[in-house]
Amino acid sequence: MTATATTGPTCTQHGPMSPRTARTPEQRFTGTWWACIAPRCLNAYLQPSAQLLTQLRHQDA
Numbered sequence: 001m002t003a004t005a006t007t008g009p010t011c012t013q014h015g016p017m018s019p020r021t022a023r024t025p026e027q028r029f030t031g032t033w034w035a036c037i038a039p040r041c042l043n044a045y046l047q048p049s050a051q052l053l054t055q056l057r058h059q060d061a
């Protein structure tokens, strides 16, 4: 067992989601996208990156 287990979001119907690989710099900037592994399930979750959170904070101010 390793201590580096990633704790990602879970689909309420199907269980743990798997992280999507970022294909563009924009996606990498936005954060990590997680998607349900079930073929017909469209549930997805965005885990915002620190960069994105910083930008949002600036916009808010």
Ligand SMILES: [Zn+2]
Binding pocket: 011, 012, 013, 014, 015, 036, 037, 038, 041, 042, 043
């Ligand atoms: Zn699902």
